[in-house]
Each structure stands twice: as C-alpha cells, then as structure tokens.
Amino acid sequence: MPTKDTRTRRQDVPNEGDGGVFSQQWFPVCLSSEVAADAIRGTDFLDGRVIVVRDDEGVASVLSAFCAHLGVDLSVGKRVGDRVQCPFHFWEYDSRGSCVATGAGDRVPRDAKLFRFPTQEMYGIIFAFNGETPLYELPRYPVADDSLVFKAGALDWVLSIDPWVISANTPDLAHITLLHDFEMVNDPYQHVEWTDHSMTFPVQAKLPTGQMWDVHAGIYGTNYFFQHGEMDGRWFGWSTPFGIPNPGQTKVYYIIAAQPLDGESAEDTDKFLDYALGVEMHIASQDMPVFEGIHYLPRNLTRSDRVLARFFEYVRRYPRAHPSAAFIR
Numbered sequence: 001m002p003t004k005d006t007r008t009r010r011q012d013v014p015n016e017g018d019g020g021v022f023s024q025q026w027f028p029v030c031l032s033s034e035v036a037a038d039a040i041r042g043t044d045f046l047d048g049r050v051i052v053v054r055d056d057e058g059v060a061s062v063l064s065a066f067c068a069h070l071g072v073d074l075s076v077g078k079r080v081g082d083r084v085q086c087p088f089h090f091w092e093y094d095s096r097g098s099c100v101a102t103g104a105g106d107r108v109p110r111d112a113k114l115f116r117f118p119t120q121e122m123y124g125i126i127f128a129f130n131g132e133t134p135l136y137e138l139p140r141y142p143v144a145d146d147s148l149v150f151k152a153g154a155l156d157w158v159l160s161i162d163p164w165v166i167s168a169n170t171p172d173l174a175h176i177t178l179l180h181d182f183e184m185v186n187d188p189y190q191h192v193e194w195t196d197h198s199m200t201f202p203v204q205a206k207l208p209t210g211q212m213w214d215v216h217a218g219i220y221g222t223n224y225f226f227q228h229g230e231m232d233g234r235w236f237g238w239s240t241p242f243g244i245p246n247p248g249q250t251k252v253y254y255i256i257a258a259q260p261l262d263g264e265s266a267e268d269t270d271k272f273l274d275y276a277l278g279v280e281m282h283i284a285s286q287d288m289p290v291f292e293g294i295h296y297l298p299r300n301l302t303r304s305d306r307v308l309a310r311f312f313e314y315v316r317r318y319p320r321a322h323p324s325a326a327f328i329r
Contacts, residue, residue: 012316013164013298013312013315013316014315014316014320015162015247015248016162016163016164016244016247016248017046017047017247017248019320020047020322020325021320021321021322022046022047022130022244022320022321022322023130023164023221023222023223023318023319023320024129024130024131024135024318024319024320024321025129025130025135025136025197025220025221025222025223025224025318026120026127026128026129026134026138026220026221026224026241027045027046027127027128027129027130027223027241027242027243027244028125028126028127028154028241028242028243028251028253029043029045029050029052029062029126029127029128029243030043030052030125030126031124031125031126031152031153031154031253032060032121032124032125032126032152033124033152034052035052035053035054035060035126036054037054037058038079039053039054039079040052040053040074040075040077040078040079040084041053041075042065042073042074042075042076043245044245044246045062045128045243045244045245045328046130046244046247046322046324046328047246047247047322047325047328047329048064048065048324048325048327048328048329049064049065049066049073049075049328050062050063050064050065050117050128050328051063051064051065051074051075051084052126053079053084053095054082054095055082055095056081056082059095059121060119060121060126061095061096061097061116061119062116062117062119062126062128063084063093063095063097063114063115063116063117064097064114064115064116064324064327064328065328066114066327066328067086067088067089067091068091068099068109068111068112068113068114069086069088069089069091069102069112070088070089072086072087072088074086074093074114080092082094082095083100083101086103089102089103089104090102090103090104091103091112093113093114096116097113097114097115097116098112098113098114099112099113099114114327115323115324115327115328117129117130117324118131118132118133118134120138122138122140123148123150123152123239123255123257124150124151124152124255125152125241125253125255127241130321130322130324131321131323132323135196135197135319136196136197136198136220136221138220138224139198139220139224139226139239141228141237141257142228143235143259147259148237148257148258148259149257149258149259149260149266149269149270149273150237150255150256150257150258150273151255151256151257151273151277152253152254152255153253153254154251154252154253154254155251155252155253155254158245158249158250158251159249159250159252159291159292160248160249161248161249161250161291161294161296162244162248162250163222163223163242163243163244163250164222164223164315165250165291165294165296166225166240166242166250166252166287166291167219167222167223167224167225167242167311168296168308168311168312168315169287170199170217170218170219170225170311171192171199171219171307171308171310171311172305172307172308173188173189173304173307173308174304174305174308176203176205179286179287179290180207180208180283180286181207181208182203182205182206182207182208182213183205183206183207183208184203184204184205185204185205185206186202186203186204186205188201188202188203188307189306189307192307192310193218194310194314197220197221198218198219198220198221199218199219199310199311199314200216200217200218200219200226201216201217201218202214202215202216202217202229203215203216203217203229207279209279209282211231211232211279212231212232212233213229213230213231214229214230215227215228215229215230215231216228216229217229219311221318222314222315222318223241223242223243223244224239224240224241224242225239225240225241225242226239227239228257231276231279234258234261234272235258235259236256236257236258236272236276237255237256237257237258238254238255238256238257238276238280239254239255240252240253240254240255240284241253241255254277254280256273256276256277256280257273258272258273258276298312
C-alpha cells in the first residue's frame with residue numbers, strides 16, 4: 001500500500017512535489033563533514049536519490065545517484081582516483097557526471113551521463129540548486145569568511161511538513177511577540193524588503209531570557225532562514241536551511257557563527273557559540289510541538305497577518321521545476 005501524503009491542501013499554496021515539480025532554490029544536502037575526500041555519500045533528495053563526491057581539489061559535486069547503464073545506485077560503488085565507479089559493470093564517471101569509461105572497454109554512449117546539480121559548499125554545509133542554473137546566490141554573512149568561527153549541524157529528526165511551512169514562521173510577526181514573547185523595540189512591519197527570491201527585515205527586541213537583539217532576518221528562496229546582527233552588542237550569525245529528503249519532509253540544518261574578540265581565547269569563542277546556539281535552540285524548541293501536528297491552512301487571516309499573507313503570495317508565485325527528474329528517480 002502506498003504511503004499516504006498527509007499534507008493538507010493549503011488553499012492553492014502548493015506542496016513541494018505537486019505536479020512533479022519543486023521550488024527552484026538552494027537545498028542543503030548534507031554536512032561538509034559527512035563527505036570525506038575519497039567517499040561517495042548517497043542520500044535521498046527531492047523525489048529521488050543523489051550522491052555527493054569531491055574531486056582531487058576537494059570541490060564537492062552533487063550528482064544523480066543511478067548509473068546511466070542499468071540504474072545501479074552508485075553510492076555502493078567505489079572511487080577510482082577522482083572518478084566514481086559503478087560496482088556492476090565498472091562504468092566510471094567524473095565529477096561533472098560524464099561517463100568517461102566502461103568496464104568492458106566499449107565506446108561510451110553519447111547520452112551516458114549523470115545530472116550534476118549546481119553545487120556550493122558554504123559554512124560547513126553542501127547545497128544543491130534545483131535547476132540547471134541558479135536563480136540567485138546563497139546569502140553570505142556581511143563579514144569576511146576567514147574571520148568567522150562557526151559550527152554547522154543537523155537536527156536528528158525529519159519533520160512531516162514542507163520547508164516553506166517552517167519558513168512562514170519568519171513573516172508571521174505576531175507569533176514572534178506572542179509565542180516567543182519578544183518585546184519589540186522597532187516595528188518590523190515598516191521595513192520588510194521583498195525581492196523575487198527573498199524577504200528580509202530588521203528586528204530590534206528584548207528576549208524573555210534577557211538578551212537584546214539588533215539583527216537582520218529573512219527568508220531566501222522558500223527554505224532558508226538567514227539572520228545576522230548583534231546579541232547584547234556582540235555580532236553573531238544564525239541560519240537554518242531546510243532540506244527535502246522526500247516530498248512532504250523537512251530536514252533542518254543549522255549554522256551558528258561568530259567573530260573572535262581581540263585577545264579572546266579559542267575556548268571563550270567556542271563558549272559564546274554554544275551560548276548563542278542555546279538561545280536559538282530554545283526559540284526553535286517552542287515551535288517544534290506546533291510543527292509536529294500542524295495542518296497549515298492560510299485562511300481567516302487578519303490585519304496582523306498582513307506580512308504573512310504576502311509571504312503566501314510569494315510562495316504561490318515562486319518558480320518551480322524538476323530538470324533532474326529523469327535522472328534521480
């Protein structure tokens with residue numbers, strides 16, 4: 001019996017995978033630490049399967065997982081130099097996904113190739129763009145990368161909702177003051193900026209745990225919460241990109257970043273990272289019981305939902321495609 005898709009029809013806000021297409025955005029696929037130099041990491045992605053490998057220079061590539069010969073899952077193959085070798089007939093693929101040799105020595109068929117997703121590795125996470133050409137750049141913190149100390153990780157569980165449902169928490173400004181009990185200093189409603197692929201706004205607030213925040217927060221694509229600014233006068237960055245291991249599922253990744261203070265020891269910087277991570281995880285923990293059983297229905301909206309209502313329209317119009325469908329399924 002097929003698995004039932006329990007996602008509620010959300011009054012024309014499309015589910016990921018509806019009509020066989022997905023949002024064209026950067027999705028986290030795995031942590032950088034999960035892909036060793038000579039490894040082949042296989043993982044579910046969108047409505048299929050991919051592998052993640054590195055070339056001789058350490059550059060990561062996300063490729064469709066199934067051999068172009070007879071469809072063997074290449075994650076059970078092996079590395080031969082910087083190539084991926086199929087375990088069945090020893091066909092070999094380079095980091096661009098091109099078949100460069102067959103085990104029998106036959107001529108390589110013209111169409112023997114894997115789908116290579118646009119791939120970027122940033123802040124300890126490997127991302128793949130759902131498309132042939134990225135529509136926008138991944139957001140970067142407004143400080144030099146080499147000045148950052150950061151930690152990246154992923155939550156252990158997978159949520160049975162689409163990423164945009166979690167992202168909708170960010171433009172749901174009323175829940176920030178009600179559920180999370182933020183004491184707002186500014187009015188974020190007055191400063192929301194929209195582009196074709198993002199929405200952002202400044203937040204100045206006192207948290208119930210006492211910290212003062214002066215941050216810039218927002219959503220990129222429909223699946224990437226990105227925030228940076230000051231907590232009690234010290235700069236930090238916090239991001240939660242959301243992956244799709246399967247339709248109707250969300251895998252939550254996170255990045256916490258800081259800059260060492262002058263004269264600060266590595267141990268003290270690490271303590272600040274853990275402190276900031278604890279603050280963010282506490283906020284997230286308040287949302288998790290809601291996400292576990294929500295049937296998200298954007299109806300009966302009121303004036304305080306006006307930014308959220310615009311976000312729903314943003315999600316409705318967001319570009320969708322699935323150019324890898326014939327390769328990853």
